[in-house]
Amino acid sequence: MARRRYVSIKEVAARAGVSFQTASKVLNGGDVRVSAETAARIVAAAERLGYRPNTIARSLVQRTTATIGLIASDATDVAITLASVAAEQAARRHGHAVLVGHLAPGGADGASIVRTLIDRRVDGVIAAAPDVEEDNEVADLLRAYGPAVSLQAIPGGGVPLVGSNHRETGRLATEHLISLGHSAIGTVTGLFRRRVTRSRLHGYEDALRQAGLAPDDGLVAEADWTPAGAAAATRDLLERQPQLTAIFVHSDMMAMGVLSALHEARRRVPAEVALVSCDDIPFARYLVPPLSTVRVPLAETGERAVEVLLRVIAGQPVPEKPSLLPVELIVRESCGGTPASTSPARAGPAHQAGQARQATETTEATEATEQEKR
Amino acid sequence: MARRRYVSIKEVAARAGVSFQTASKVLNGGDVRVSAETAARIVAAAERLGYRPNTIARSLVQRTTATIGLIASDATDVAITLASVAAEQAARRHGHAVLVGHLAPGGADGASIVRTLIDRRVDGVIAAAPDVEEDNEVADLLRAYGPAVSLQAIPGGGVPLVGSNHRETGRLATEHLISLGHSAIGTVTGLFRRRVTRSRLHGYEDALRQAGLAPDDGLVAEADWTPAGAAAATRDLLERQPQLTAIFVHSDMMAMGVLSALHEARRRVPAEVALVSCDDIPFARYLVPPLSTVRVPLAETGERAVEVLLRVIAGQPVPEKPSLLPVELIVRESCGGTPASTSPARAGPAHQAGQARQATETTEATEATEQEKR
DNA sequence: TTGTAGGCGTTATCAC
DNA sequence: GTGATAACGCCTACAA
Numbered sequence: 001m002a003r004r005r006y007v008s009i010k011e012v013a014a015r016a017g018v019s020f021q022t023a024s025k026v027l028n029g030g031d032v033r034v035s036a037e038t039a040a041r042i043v044a045a046a047e048r049l050g051y052r053p054n055t056i057a058r059s060l061v062q063r064t065t066a067t068i069g070l071i072a073s074d075a076t077d078v079a080i081t082l083a084s085v086a087a088e089q090a091a092r093r094h095g096h097a098v099l100v101g102h103l104a105p106g107g108a109d110g111a112s113i114v115r116t117l118i119d120r121r122v123d124g125v126i127a128a129a130p131d132v133e134e135d136n137e138v139a140d141l142l143r144a145y146g147p148a149v150s151l152q153a154i155p156g157g158g159v160p161l162v163g164s165n166h167r168e169t170g171r172l173a174t175e176h177l178i179s180l181g182h183s184a185i186g187t188v189t190g191l192f193r194r195r196v197t198r199s200r201l202h203g204y205e206d207a208l209r210q211a212g213l214a215p216d217d218g219l220v221a222e223a224d225w226t227p228a229g230a231a232a233a234t235r236d237l238l239e240r241q242p243q244l245t246a247i248f249v250h251s252d253m254m255a256m257g258v259l260s261a262l263h264e265a266r267r268r269v270p271a272e273v274a275l276v277s278c279d280d281i282p283f284a285r286y287l288v289p290p291l292s293t294v295r296v297p298l299a300e301t302g303e304r305a306v307e308v309l310l311r312v313i314a315g316q317p318v319p320e321k322p323s324l325l326p327v328e329l330i331v332r333e334s335c336g337g338t339p340a341s342t343s344p345a346r347a348g349p350a351h352q353a354g355q356a357r358q359a360t361e362t363t364e365a366t367e368a369t370e371q372e373k374r
Numbered sequence: 375m376a377r378r379r380y381v382s383i384k385e386v387a388a389r390a391g392v393s394f395q396t397a398s399k400v401l402n403g404g405d406v407r408v409s410a411e412t413a414a415r416i417v418a419a420a421e422r423l424g425y426r427p428n429t430i431a432r433s434l435v436q437r438t439t440a441t442i443g444l445i446a447s448d449a450t451d452v453a454i455t456l457a458s459v460a461a462e463q464a465a466r467r468h469g470h471a472v473l474v475g476h477l478a479p480g481g482a483d484g485a486s487i488v489r490t491l492i493d494r495r496v497d498g499v500i501a502a503a504p505d506v507e508e509d510n511e512v513a514d515l516l517r518a519y520g521p522a523v524s525l526q527a528i529p530g531g532g533v534p535l536v537g538s539n540h541r542e543t544g545r546l547a548t549e550h551l552i553s554l555g556h557s558a559i560g561t562v563t564g565l566f567r568r569r570v571t572r573s574r575l576h577g578y579e580d581a582l583r584q585a586g587l588a589p590d591d592g593l594v595a596e597a598d599w600t601p602a603g604a605a606a607a608t609r610d611l612l613e614r615q616p617q618l619t620a621i622f623v624h625s626d627m628m629a630m631g632v633l634s635a636l637h638e639a640r641r642r643v644p645a646e647v648a649l650v651s652c653d654d655i656p657f658a659r660y661l662v663p664p665l666s667t668v669r670v671p672l673a674e675t676g677e678r679a680v681e682v683l684l685r686v687i688a689g690q691p692v693p694e695k696p697s698l699l700p701v702e703l704i705v706r707e708s709c710g711g712t713p714a715s716t717s718p719a720r721a722g723p724a725h726q727a728g729q730a731r732q733a734t735e736t737t738e739a740t741e742a743t744e745q746e747k748r
Numbered sequence: 749t750t751g752t753a754g755g756c757g758t759t760a761t762c763a764c
Numbered sequence: 765g766t767g768a769t770a771a772c773g774c775c776t777a778c779a780a
Contacts, residue, residue: 006495008773019751024775035749055493056439057773059430061756067473067494075459076656078452085449085476092475097490099441100474101466102459116471119429120441121380227660253657260660282450283627286601286634288662382757393767398759407765431757434772752779763768 007049015045027053059121067097068309069117069125071132074105077225077253079279079298083151084128087302094310096123103129111137118145124309127151127159128302130225133194147312149305153195160312161322162305166196169294170203172329173248173276176292178211180336182246182274186219188233188258190250197222200250200278219244223254230257238265245273246335252279255291259334270336280330290332297325381423389419401427433495441471442683443491443499445506448479451599451627453653453672457525458502461676468684470497477503485511492519498683501525501533502676504599507568521686523679527569534686535696536679540570543668544577546703547622547650550666552585554710556620556648560593562607562632564624571596574624574652593618597628604631612639619647620709626653629665633708644710654704664706671699 013023018038026039027046045051059065068091072084088098099122101113110132117125124147132138133152142148143158150159177185187204190197205215219241221233230249234257237244249255255277259269267273269289277284280295304323312318387397392412400413401420408416419425433439442465446458462472473496475487484506491499498521506512507526516522517532524533551559561578564571579589593615595607604623608631611618623629629651633643641647643663651658654669678697686692 006773010773020773021752021775022750024773025750028775038749052489052493054434054495054773056430056433056495057756058775059756060428060434060758060773061775063756065430072459074463075452075455078449081449081455085446088474088476089448089478092487092490097473097494098475099471100462101472102462104463113466115426116466119426120471121428121430227657231660256657256660259662260664263662283601283630286605286630288633288637290634380757384757394757395759395768396766398757399766402759409765412765428757431772432759434757434774435759437772750780752777754775754777756774758772759770761768761770764766 006054007051008054009051012042012046012049012051015049016042018042027051063121064123065097065121066095067099067120067122068306068313069114069120069122070098070100071110071113071117071125071127071129071138072100072102073129073131074102076105077251078281078283079251079253079296080128080130082281082298083302083305084126085302086299087126087128087306090303090306091310094306096306096310103131110135111141114138114141114145122146124148124313126302126305126309127154128305130194130196147309147318149309149312151301151305160308160319162301162308162325163322164296164301164325164327166199167203167206169278169296169327170200170248171207172203172327173278173294174204174207175210176329176331177246177248177274177276177335178207178213180246180274183211183213184219184241184244185213185246185248186221186237186241186244188221188223188230188237188247188249188254190223190225190254192222197250204248223250223257225251225254227253227257227260230254231261232257234258234261235265238262238267247273247275249275249277252277252281252284252291252293255284255293255334256287259287269334274335276329276335284330285332287334289334292332292335293330295328295330297327300325380428381425383425383427386416386420386423386425389423390416392416401425437495438497439471439495440469441473441494441496442680442687443488443494443496444472444474445484445487445491445499445501445503445512446474446476447503447505448476450479451625452655452657453625453627453670454502454504456655456672457676457679458500459676460673461500461502461680464677464680465684468680470680470684477505484509485515488512488515488519496520498522498687500676500679500683501528502679504568504570521683521692523683523686525675525679534682534693536675536682536699537696538670538675538699538701540573541577541580543652543670543701544574544622545581546577546701547652547668548578548581549584550703550705551620551622551648551650551709552581552587554620554648557585557587558593558615558618559587559620559622560595560611560615560618562595562597562604562611562621562623562628564597564599564628566596571624578622597624597631599625599628601627601631601634604628605635606631608632608635609639612636612641621647621649623649623651626651626655626658626665626667629658629667629708630661633661643708648709650703650709658704659706661708663708666706666709667704669702669704671701674699 009023010020013020023042026034026042073080075081091098127150130152136155139155148159150161208215221237223229223233249258277291277293280293284291284293383397384394387394397416400408400416447454449455465472501524504526510529513529522533582589595611597603597607623632651665651667654667658665658667
C-alpha cells in the first residue's frame with residue numbers, strides 16, 4: 001500500500017538504451033521514424049517497467065488536460081443524476097476524464113466548484129445542475145473561461161444548451177388526460193422560478209385552452225421537486241379542489257409524493273384521480289400504480305451535451321440554438337387506460353406532437369425489455 | 375466563449391515589479407519574508423489580472439494533485455449513488471477535487487477507470503462500486519498504486535474497508551418481523567455472489583434460529599438488486615410459498631419491485647404480506663405503503679471513506695480493521711405496526727442490537743424532519 | 749534513424 | 765527581503 005514510485009519515461013529509455021525523447025516518440029505513436037526494432041525494444045521496456053505516462057506533465061506542455069468538468073446537483077433527483085452519470089460515461093468513452101462537483105443542498109457553492117475546475121484547467125465544463133440556472137457568478141465564470149455546455153438555461157446566455165422541449169412535455173401530458181375525459185386537471189409543479197416549470201405550465205395551459213378549458217390558478221400547486229414537497233402540495237390541492245380528477249406533476253420524483261399523499265387521502269389512482277408525470281426514471285414502472293409519464297431522454301441529454309462540448313473544444317463553432325431532444329408519452333396505469341367517467345368533458349384532440357410520439361406499454365413488455373438489459 | 379488565455383504568475387510579478395519567485399511566495403502564503411507593502415502590491419496585481427494558479431504545474435513539482443479518484447457504479451441504485459455523492463462533497467470540503475468514473479452497466483471496465491485515475495496521478499482512490507468486489511484487476515491496481523479505500527470487500531484484501539454490519543442488518547429486519555408474529559418469512563436477496571448478500575442472509579437465518587424457526591431455502595429468492603429482478607423473484611416466491619406472510623428484501627430499490635409484484639398479485643401490504651427492507655433511501659417513506667427498512671448510513675459511509683483515505687494519504691498507518699457504521703431499524707407502515715395475526719408463532723425476543731437502535735417513525739414526524747432539511 | 753535544446757508554470761533551495 | 769538557478773516529466777521542434 002505504500003505510494004508507488006512511478007517510473008518515468010527516462011527510465012524506460014535508459015532500459016531500452018535510447019534517449020528519452022526517442023522513447024517518447026514511439027510511445028506516443030506519432031510520426032515514428034524509428035527502426036521497428038528499437039521501437040519494439042522501447043515498448044517492451046515500457047511494459048516491463050509498468051510505465052504509465054504522467055498526464056500531469058503532458059498536460060503542462062500540451063495545454064490541454066483531456067479532462068472535462070461536471071457541475072452536478074446533489075443526488076436527490078434521480079432524473080438529473082441519470083443525465084450527469086451518462087455524461088461522465090460518454091466523456092470517458094471519448095477519452096476524457098471527468099472532474100465532478102456536486103452542489104451541496106444548502107450551500108450556494110456553484111462558483112467555488114467552477115473555480116476548482118478552472119484551476120485544474122479542465123478543457124471544458126458541463127453544467128448539469130438546475131440550481132445554477134439562477135447563479136450569475138457561475139454564468140460569468142463559464143462564459144469567461146473556456147467552453148461550456150449547460151443542461152439548463154444559464155443567466156445571460158452565451159452557453160449552449162442541451163435539453164428538451166418542456167412546453168411540449170406539459171402539453172403532451174395534459175392532452176392525454178383531456179383525451180381520457182378529464183376536465184378538472186390539477187398540476188403539481190416544480191419551483192416557479194425555474195424555466196422548466198414555467199414552460200411545462202405553459203404546455204399544460206396550451207392543452208387546456210385548445211380543449212376549450214380555462215386554466216385556473218387554483219388548480220396549480222407549486223412544489224420543490226422533492227417527494228415531500230409534492231406530497232404537501234398535493235394535500236393543499238385536494239383540499240382546495242376536492243373535485244379534481246386528474247393531476248399533472250412535473251417530475252417522477254414528485255410523483256412519488258403525489259401518490260403518497262393521494263394514498264393517505266384515500267383517493268384511488270387512477271380510479272378517482274389520474275396521474276401523469278414527467279421524466280420516466282427507470283423505476284417509474286415499478287411505482288404503485290405504474291406511472292404514466294412523459295419520457296425525457298435524460299441519459300441521451302447527458303451524452304449529447306458532451307458531444308457538443310467536445311466539438312466546441314475541438315474548435316468548431318459554438319452552437320447558437322439549443323439542442324432539443326424529443327420527448328414521448330409513456331402510458332402506464334396511473335392515468336387509467338380508459339376514460340374516467342367523471343364529467344362530460346369534450347374529448348381532447350388527437351396528439352399532434354411535433355417531435356414526440358406516444359407509446360403504450362404493457363406490463364409484460366416492459367418487464368421483458370428491462371430484463372434483457374441485464 | 376473563446377478559450378481564455380490564463381494569466382501566469384510571471385505576468386502578475388511583472389505587473390507588481392517583482393520576480394515571479396517572489397510573487398509565488400506571497401501568493402502561496404508560505405514563509406513570507408517579504409515587505410508587507412510589496413506583498414500587497416502583488417496580491418493586488420493578481421486580483422486585478424484575475425490570476426488563477428495553474429494546479430497542473432503545481433502538481434508536477436509537488437507530486438501531489440489534491441485530487442482523489444472515485445470509482446462509482448452506474449446510477450441504477452440510488453443508495454450507492456448517495457454514498458458516492460457524499461464522498462465527493464466531503465472530499466471537496468477537505469480541499470480535494472474528485473475525478474469520477476462510473477462503471478457502465480455491461481462493460482467490465484473497472485480497471486480502465488482505475489488506470490485513467492492513476493495516469494492522472496490522483497492522490498488516492500475510493501472504490502464505491504459493488505461490482506469491483508469481483509474484479510481482481512482493479513484490486514491489484516489499487517494495491518499497487520497509492521492509497522485506496524473501498525466501500526465493499528476487495529478481493530485479496532489490503533484495501534481498508536468502510537461499511538456497515540450487514541449481518542446485523544439482516545438480523546434486525548428479520549427479528550422485527552418475527553416480533554410481529556410472522557413465521558413464514560421469505561427473503562428477496564441481492565446477488566448471492568456478493569458478500570453483503572451472504573451476510574444479510576446469515577443475519578436472517580440467525581434471527582430465525584434464535585426464534586426457534588428453521589431456515590428454509592425455499593423461502594429464499596435471489597434477485598439482482600433491480601426492481602425488475604426483485605419483482606420477478608417475488609412472483610416466484612409467491613408461487614412457491616403462497617403461505618408466506620412477510621418478506622425481508624435486501625435493498626430499497628428492490629423493495630419497489632417487491633411492492634409492485636405484490637400489488638399485481640393482489641396481496642395487500644402490510645395486511646397480507648409485511649415487508650422490511652434495507653437502506654432507507656430518501657424516498658423510502660414515500661413509497662406506498664411507506665417502507666419499513668433498516669437504515670444504512672450511506673452518506674456517512676462515503677464521508678467516512680474520504681476521511682480514512684485522506685488520513686492514509688497524509689501518512690498515517692493504513693487501518694487494519696474495517697470501519698463499520700451503525701445501522702438502525704426504521705419502522706413505517708410496510709410491516710404493519712401491530713402483530714399480523716397469521717400464525718401462533720412465538721414472538722421473537724426483544725431487539726438486542728449491538729450497535730443498532732430501533733426507531734419508530736410517524737408520518738407526521740418524518741414529514742416535519744424532511745421539510746426542515748429544505 | 750536518432751539525439752539535442754528549449755520550454756510548459758510552478759515551487760524549492762539557495763545566494764545575494 | 766529579494767531574485768537567480770534548478771527541477772518536476774513530458775513534448776515539439778530541429779539538428780545531426
